[in-house]
Amino acid sequence: MTATPHAGRTARRRRVSGAVMAAPALLLFGLFGVLPLGGVLVLGFADWDGLGTISWSGADNWTAVFTDAATWDALWLTVKVMVISWVVQTPISLALGVFQAPAARWRAVLAVLWFLPLVLSAVAIGLAWQALLDPSFGLGSVPGLGFLAEPLLGSPDLALYTVIFVIAWQFIPFHALLYQAGVRQIPAALYEAAAIDGASRVQRFLVITLPQLRYTLITSSTLMLIGSLTYFDLIFVLSGGTGGPGTATRVLPLAMYITGFQSHDMGRASVLATTLVVFGLVLSLLITRLSRFTAMDSQQEGLT
Amino acid sequence: MTTTTSRTTPPSRVVLGQAAGGGRRGWTHPATRTARHVVVGASSLFWTALVVVPLYWIVITSLRDQADFFTTSPLTPPSDPTLDNYGLVWSSGFPTYLLNSVIVTVAAVALTLAAALMASYVVVRFNSRSSRWFFRLFLLGLAIPLQAVIIPVYLLIIELHLYDSLLAIVLPSAAFAIPVAVLVLVGFLRDVPRSLYEAMDIDGAGEWRILWSLVLPLTRPALTTVAVYSGLQVWNGFLFPLILTQNPDRAVLPLALTAFRGQFGINVPATMAAVVLSTLPVLALFMIGRRQLVAGLTAGFTK
Helix, strand or coil: CCCCCHHHHHHHHHHHHHHHHHHHHHHHHHHHHHHHHHHHHHHCCEECCCCCCCEECCCHHHHHHHCCHHHHHHHHHHHHHHHHHHHHHHHHHHHHHHHHCCCCHHHHHHHHHHHHHHHCCHHHHHHHHHHHCCCCCCHHHCCCCHHHCCCCCCCCCCHHHHHHHHHHHHHHHHHHHHHHHHHHCCCHHHHHHHHHHCCCHHHHHHHHHHHHCHHHHHHHHHHHHHHHHCCCHHHHHHCCCCCCCCCCCCCHHHHHHHHHHHCCCHHHHHHHHHHHHHHHHHHHHHHHHHHHHHCCCCCCCCCC | CCCCCCCCCCCCCCCCCCCCHHHCCCCCCHHHHHHHHHHHHHHHHHHHHHHHHHHHHHHHHHCCCHHHHHHCCCCCCCCCCCCHHHHHHHHCCHHHHHHHHHHHHHHHHHHHHHHHHHHHHHHHHCCCHHHHHHHHHHHHHCCCCHHHHHHHHHHHHHHCCCCCCHHHHHHHHHHHHHHHHHHHHHHHHCCCCHHHHHHHHHCCCCHHHHHHHHHHHHCHHHHHHHHHHHHHHHHHCCHHHHHHCCCHHHCCHHHHHHHHHHHHCCCHHHHHHHHHHHHHHHHHHHHHCHHHHHHHHHHCCCC
8 A cells, every 4th residue: 555644444343344254253262162261160169159249268179079089980981981081082083084085986975875874963963862771772672782771871880882882973074084184185196005005904094094094083082072072062962961870971071060050069060070171171181182292204105 | 095005116215214125126916906806895795784784774764653663674764755744743842943953053153153253263364362361261161061051051041041042052062163273273363364464554554354254264164064063063962952952842863863762762763754754855965965065074073
């Protein structure tokens, strides 16, 4: 623009427009995202039943929560769900994603079917599996599926694994989708070169596909681990809101909900929520660290 | 197409990082190949069955009468299919819950799109320190799990006198959809050539004019992606409605489903009819715009 007296005014007007445009997102996210992040830490020092007035209670909630064996049980269950979910979901998602990637008609038809769980809500999935796994009228009464006629969700030993299975059923399609997108971005030239080189299919998978998918692997693993850390909806529905039988599926988010909204102890629930936040942040930092370590090499190695 | 070149014979060795593997030839024995096809085929069929059988069961169960449910094998189609369960669900307040879900989803998505589009434009267009901070805030936001902050959000909603209203679901849902939306839109807007903005600057267009007649039409595909992704999240969202509303008249579909489960009790076919009905709108969208849905689901996480 030419240097006229108008320039200054234009620049100021631009800044004002910019601020106005930024305001709604900033306000909404600040109010419901950032502010509560501080709020949850503060409420950990409060005494509040969720309805009445809030009073301060010092560090009581913290000592109460961390000397309670139930907290450590919930933490341990959360870690178990996270680790087992990752171990189960990653190889299956990777295999399905690699399978779906080539453009063939019958693969496309299968892929449409495989994506269907993505459109169901966690509540719908929970209600359906609860009925499907009913020992008397569920799948267990189909000839050949008799092994399912156990109280899978009702047994303290099996409930957690059953929940992990249903979580996998819900989320594998999404992660397969991520891997599929990842595979499709691998330059075809790499495979052509490897074929000319005489690399077998297994070699090509190990030497090209897997290394090229490491960013997808990091993304998918991050979402899986953080996702199962905070997972609530499905476990809530499958256990009828109790995290049961007993406390067999009472992971940290459920323990928080029950403490806060059923036992009306928001202070202790906030301590549990803060634990969740810290756990999540440490996990993200750890994954970023680890992934930066592998991100040092070029993603396009072999091409240049 | 990337995996069909396995039998090309090597004319000469091409330099390729680590892929050489000692010069083994890419030819596999036919028996090995057949075995591989059997394994791949069987596993994909197994997974397909694992996905399809429960879905099939949901549909046929919703068409049974209750007596049939207790006497017939679960996977046998009903001898006398009936829509009575759907009638029962419909007359148990379903239209109200459907309307609530539509209102909440449309409002939250509209709010997300408007706020995120303006915010992304600011991030891309104003290359200042505050705009970079602004962007970093949303990146941080991606790491905030909504489950962890639900108690302060609950307190906030009470203080704002919004408890037990649809707006109580809309505002936090939009707030938590904004970070991903900004991330996707910023990635998209960064690819718009600077010269387009500059041309409009020279024409003397203000920021609002540029946003409206340049950015909005250009970002339409990305906006569709964001709308689909956030729409699905809000439609299926459970925690905000569970905590922030109470009156059955304000219930959205996921919440209503759990209520139906309690109300219908052992009438599993009716519960499954409710499951089908609550999924139909999303399923219809899935049929029309599967591509957008797939793009929407992965957009924030692939590059």
